[in-house]
Amino acid sequence: MRESIVSNLTVKHDNLSENFMNGLVRIFAVVPLIAIFLILWIIVKNGAGVVTGSFLLLAPTDGMTQGGIFPCIFGAIAKTVLMVVMALPLGVAAAIYLVEYAGDGIVFRLIRAAVNNLAGVPSIVFGLFGLGFFVLFVGRNLDQVLKTGLLFGQPCMLWAAATLAILVLPVIIVSTEEALISVPQSHRAASLALGATKWQTIWRVVIPQARGGILTGAILAVSRGAGETAPILFTGVAYFLPHLPVVNLFGFIPMVNPFDQFMDLSYHIYIMATQSVDAEKTLPIQYGTTLVLISLTFLLNLVAVLFRMYFRKKQGLVTI
Amino acid sequence: MMNVPVEEKIFHAQKAVPMDKHNSSISIKVKDLNVYYSSVHALKSVTLDIQKKAVTALIGPSGCGKSTFLRTLNRMNDTLPGARIEGSVIIDGVNIYGSEINVVALRRIVGMVFQKSNPFPKTIFDNVAYGPRLQGIKNKSMLEGIVEESLKKSAIWDEVKDRLEKPALELSGGQQQRICIARALAVNPEIVLMDEPASALDPISTAKIEELIHELKKNYTIVIVTHNMQQAARVSDFTGYFYLGLLVEHGETKKIFTTPDKKETEDYITGRFG
Numbered sequence A: 001m002r003e004s005i006v007s008n009l010t011v012k013h014d015n016l017s018e019n020f021m022n023g024l025v026r027i028f029a030v031v032p033l034i035a036i037f038l039i040l041w042i043i044v045k046n047g048a049g050v051v052t053g054s055f056l057l058l059a060p061t062d063g064m065t066q067g068g069i070f071p072c073i074f075g076a077i078a079k080t081v082l083m084v085v086m087a088l089p090l091g092v093a094a095a096i097y098l099v100e101y102a103g104d105g106i107v108f109r110l111i112r113a114a115v116n117n118l119a120g121v122p123s124i125v126f127g128l129f130g131l132g133f134f135v136l137f138v139g140r141n142l143d144q145v146l147k148t149g150l151l152f153g154q155p156c157m158l159w160a161a162a163t164l165a166i167l168v169l170p171v172i173i174v175s176t177e178e179a180l181i182s183v184p185q186s187h188r189a190a191s192l193a194l195g196a197t198k199w200q201t202i203w204r205v206v207i208p209q210a211r212g213g214i215l216t217g218a219i220l221a222v223s224r225g226a227g228e229t230a231p232i233l234f235t236g237v238a239y240f241l242p243h244l245p246v247v248n249l250f251g252f253i254p255m256v257n258p259f260d261q262f263m264d265l266s267y268h269i270y271i272m273a274t275q276s277v278d279a280e281k282t283l284p285i286q287y288g289t290t291l292v293l294i295s296l297t298f299l300l301n302l303v304a305v306l307f308r309m310y311f312r313k314k315q316g317l318v319t320i
Numbered sequence B: 001m002m003n004v005p006v007e008e009k010i011f012h013a014q015k016a017v018p019m020d021k022h023n024s025s026i027s028i029k030v031k032d033l034n035v036y037y038s039s040v041h042a043l044k045s046v047t048l049d050i051q052k053k054a055v056t057a058l059i060g061p062s063g064c065g066k067s068t069f070l071r072t073l074n075r076m077n078d079t080l081p082g083a084r085i086e087g088s089v090i091i092d093g094v095n096i097y098g099s100e101i102n103v104v105a106l107r108r109i110v111g112m113v114f115q116k117s118n119p120f121p122k123t124i125f126d127n128v129a130y131g132p133r134l135q136g137i138k139n140k141s142m143l144e145g146i147v148e149e150s151l152k153k154s155a156i157w158d159e160v161k162d163r164l165e166k167p168a169l170e171l172s173g174g175q176q177q178r179i180c181i182a183r184a185l186a187v188n189p190e191i192v193l194m195d196e197p198a199s200a201l202d203p204i205s206t207a208k209i210e211e212l213i214h215e216l217k218k219n220y221t222i223v224i225v226t227h228n229m230q231q232a233a234r235v236s237d238f239t240g241y242f243y244l245g246l247l248v249e250h251g252e253t254k255k256i257f258t259t260p261d262k263k264e265t266e267d268y269i270t271g272r273f274g
């Protein structure tokens, strides 16, 4: 009797399929690791030699087969900042409405469904939407009403950024919503019981605690939006631009001109690879540009992580 | 700030004529109060007078409506979906369920301390200064004065005076609860509601809170919910026994704990019940 229990306990259940499945999921689990390693390795190996000071700081020359990519870096950053400036307030406001105000009635469900569907729309559709809505409808009508000739009614950085803003809106809404929901209900109750209004509670208690999450949303949005080519294709990006999209405000304060077209990193890679007279020859530029794009995205993610750690520490929560 | 009559603080429009202005021993008059949560009838025709500058303890088995009753006194039930309230709660002559009541102003007069301590993830100073800042007080030295006074009243000043700029969440549970009490006092309420304020604390912290309650009743009307009979007997002057949404019995604590009128009360207190 006793012997049989012991032998039952010690017998190994090493049947074949168990081991096979075990091994299979292990292999599948490392696929992403291998993929990211390969991607980074190829890009760094081929791009690192190209990325020099002059590559970063000069404009393309010789039919874009020589020189640097400064206008692309400039355009990509300006476009992205403009996109975040437009998308963040809208997305955060929508999330606040969904979490703090809307019950779970019909309006809530409609907005929810819209957000979910928006996230699933292919990016080229956003490009066409941007052209049809922002450039042709909003822009042309603005020009007509304001009698500005052809200022708003043409592709430019403003409309490209607006199109991207719509594209990344779901990302911001969803992560802000999660951040707001994770704020304990007891903190809202405490605030209200101290004589705060609902908005004071949101502004002084809920949002400060959700800052980390909102910031993460913004960064995710940047990661998502900065590399997109299709949405800006018809709405503002330029194949080549001999000048930077800069205007002098009051004649002497230089600032980004949102009504100008712009060059862009991801689009630059795309045209180098597909439209170049000699795609082989521009291969190093492609790798270099990709390395710059990836580094920028990586840097932003790093900043986001640091910010989140900082906010949590300030609140006395455990780090990460 | 101290001398503004309560009814003027509650009302936006100050046209109410106080009814019981001279009946000074009663702080809160509850009349025929009913609370429903969708289909649950959580409080049934509760009528009760709560004495000024005294501690009233609410006891009763879980789910009998103690917290619900407490939340009717500062209208925190308003924030719960599906809650419906009938009847009247009169604080210093003003029905707080009247149509002109400013709920925000009411909650400044009727403060609340919750069962689970819930300091904001802010510094100790910012926690206590939260209420005053809501009221627009920005002056640094004025805020410092309020914070110090509130922390002293909450018997925690000595423990935290050197680390006011540290996160409140770094304190122990008992200290956090006293910070929450200080935060409530900083708003300068007349009435303080406490929902099982010591139930999550160790015996030493509990003793400190009880001592504190004893001290606070000199200046505040206190209503406290507790599951601990000894605690009710120790800290309160009056006790109300709730059962299934009904206020079964209410009276002086001494009487309730020695010669209650109702058999149910006696059974509950002596532990022959629940």
Ligand SMILES: Nc1ncnc2c1ncn2[C@@H]1O[C@H](COP(=O)(O)OP(=O)(O)OP(=O)(O)O)[C@@H](O)[C@H]1O
Residues within 6 Å of the ligand: B037, B038, B040, B042, B060, B061, B062, B063, B064, B065, B066, B067, B068, B069, B080, B082
């Ligand atoms: N937000 C709510 N929604 C629906 N029903 C509720 C809600 N809060 C309380 N109730 C119900 O109302 C009744 C009274 O609840 P209440 O929380 O007031 O009891 P309690 O005496 O404080 O209990 P405990 O001692 O467990 O805290 C219970 O039946 C409870 O289920």
Ligand SMILES: [Mg+2]
Residues within 6 Å of the ligand: B066, B067, B068, B195
């Ligand atoms: Mg309760």
